[in-house]
Amino acid sequence: xxxxxxxxxxxxxxxxxxxxxSALYPWAxxxxxxxxxxxxxxxxxxxxxxxASVDVIIEGMRWLGLNHDEGPFYQMQRMDRYKxxxxxxxxxxxxxxxxxxxxxxxxxxxxxxxxxxxxxxDGTWRxxxxxxxxxxxxxxxxxxxxxxxxxxxxxxxxxxxxxxxxSNDELDDLxxxxxxxxxxAVGTPTYNFCVVVDxxxxxxxxxxxxxxxVNNTPRQINIFKALGKDVPVYAxxxxxxxxxxxxxxxxxxxxAVTQYAAEGYLPDAMVNYLARLGWxxxxxxxxxxxxxxxxxxxxxxxxxxAQFDEAKLRWVNAQHLKAMSDAALADAVKPFLSxxxxxxxxxxRLARGCGxxxxxxxxxxxxxxxxxxxxxxxxxxxDDVALHVTDAVRPALALLADALSSCEWSKAGISAAIxxxxxxxxxxxxxxxxxxxxxxxxxxxxPSLDAILELMxxxxxxxxLKS
Numbered sequence: 489x490x491x492x493x494x495x496x497x498x499x500x501x502x503x504x505x506x507x508x509x510s511a512l513y514p515w516a517x518x519x520x521x522x523x524x525x526x527x528x529x530x531x532x533x534x535x536x537x538x539x540a541s542v543d544v545i546i547e548g549m550r551w552l553g554l555n556h557d558e559g560p561f562y563q564m565q566r567m568d569r570y571k572x573x574x575x576x577x578x579x580x581x582x583x584x585x586x587x588x589x590x591x592x593x594x595x596x597x598x599x600x601x602x603x604x605x606x607x608x609x610d611g612t613w614r615x616x617x618x619x620x621x622x623x624x625x626x627x628x629x630x631x632x633x634x635x636x637x638x639x640x641x642x643x644x645x646x647x648x649x650x651x652x653x654x655s656n657d658e659l660d661d662l663x664x665x666x667x668x669x670x671x672x673a674v675g676t677p678t679y680n681f682c683v684v685v686d687x688x689x690x691x692x693x694x695x696x697x698x699x700x701x702v703n704n705t706p707r708q709i710n711i712f713k714a715l716g717k718d719v720p721v722y723a724x725x726x727x728x729x730x731x732x733x734x735x736x737x738x739x740x741x742x743x744a745v746t747q748y749a750a751e752g753y754l755p756d757a758m759v760n761y762l763a764r765l766g767w768x769x770x771x772x773x774x775x776x777x778x779x780x781x782x783x784x785x786x787x788x789x790x791x792x793x794a795q796f797d798e799a800k801l802r803w804v805n806a807q808h809l810k811a812m813s814d815a816a817l818a819d820a821v822k823p824f825l826s827x828x829x830x831x832x833x834x835x836x837r838l839a840r841g842c843g844x845x846x847x848x849x850x851x852x853x854x855x856x857x858x859x860x861x862x863x864x865x866x867x868x869x870x871d872d873v874a875l876h877v878t879d880a881v882r883p884a885l886a887l888l889a890d891a892l893s894s895c896e897w898s899k900a901g902i903s904a905a906i907x908x909x910x911x912x913x914x915x916x917x918x919x920x921x922x923x924x925x926x927x928x929x930x931x932x933x934x935p936s937l938d939a940i941l942e943l944m945x946x947x948x949x950x951x952x953l954k955s
Contacts, residue, residue, distance in 0.1 A: 491693055494686075495510065495525070504742035505743075509728055520782065520783075561686070561690070571677065574632065574674055580714070587625055633664065634664045649791065652702070652705075680708055687712075694723065696725065701724060705722055726792055728796060754820065760774060774811075805850055820852055829859055841859045842855065868931065876923040885920075889950045889954050892953070899938045
């Protein structure tokens with residue numbers, strides 16, 4: 489049997505890291521088993537769904553490399569199919585019209601709450617042998633309800649949570665179609681019903697999703713059984729918490745996935761970090777996308793909520809930056825460079841600059857800053873200038889400017905010029921190197937001075953030393 493998984497987001501806002509993790513695991517499971525990964529857009533919430541949110545979902549998945557094999561499929565484009573299956577269920581006696589108004593339903597729930605009972609639909613319009621239904625009220629379009637089995641339980645072995653058993657008596661008769669409007673024969677089918685039809689039609693074998701869907705699962709399983717179809721394997725993932733220990737959400741400050749791309753994070757580092765938010769492979773912290781896919785299975789999914797930690801994310805990103813080849817890193821950083829910096833660094837200098845600075849950086853934005861300083865120079869603070877560029881060192885700076893004007897412009901040639909000036913001025917290396925770094929790079933902390941200067945333009949370096 490071919491593994492078929494799906495990611496089925498609702499396009500009602502931007503997609504954040506908590507959402508995208510629910511795409512990562514089904515994608516990885518499909519890839520690790522040689523199966524198919526399907527993208528489905530659940531856009532039946534017409535008031536909140538919008539194309540901009542769909543675009544962000546697709547853009548975020550593309551950036552992370554979570555490529556889908558089929559889709560995107562849109563539920564609103566499949567309404568005819570849902571209504572056809574609804575008619576089959578109704579003909580088989582699994583669905584019935586309910587004319588209870590919202591006011592009546594609210595009054596029922598209020599009375600149940602007052603009686604300290606679980607608020608639920610009481611089956612007023614559910615047909616049964618020998619039962620007389622109320623008169624159909626004039627001018628009222630009914631909802632359609634699924635006739636949930638009575639007695640017994642819904643049981644499934646969840647790949648994360650283990651065996652789950654829910655009594656059917658805990659489940660009321662679910663609304664699976666809204667009231668018909670504008671001459672429709674059947675109103676718009678609802679989420680829980682559409683999901684089942686989609687999973688059947690798309691031959692989904694494994695449903696890997698957030699545990700906020702656990703309460704939907706028994707209802708969906710009963711619809712699968714009413715349609716005579718096999719039930720997929722379920723794995724309900726624990727919640728991703730923000731740094732305050734709250735459920736990650738837009739309202740609690742979560743950022744769109746695409747924002748991390750703009751902040752200079754690497755997609756492979758994001759995949760690595762997200763993979764560890766609820767799954768593990770021994771003590772491995774840093775791994776490649778290929779290793780993740782090779783190692784991934786459902787048996788090592790965590791049962792506890794995972795907490796997002798941006799400092800840990802930056803550390804993971806830094807490890808991936810260091811591991812990248814200089815040439816690959818040069819290609820990755822180019823979009824973050826200013827026009828002047830991009831024009832001022834040929835491919836060879838850019839790659840060497842990446843090799844020089846990558847150990848000091850956590851993001852591509854930080855790396856781009858260092859590379860731009862190579863071209864434009866840095867602006868030192870007045871405190872750094874006062875501390876390091878003293879009267880005692882100024883003569884040596886003048887000597888170095890002269891020596892650099894005539895030396896071979898290579899790391900070895902620059903190193904020899906520095907040593908020559910140190911010998912002439914009786915200074916130690918830090919006494920000369922710190923002020924040179926401040927004047928040229930704008931900071932006293934940089935990689936090796938000769939390596940830095942070699943990547944800069946000779947005339948720019950001399951002008952800054954003479955300034």
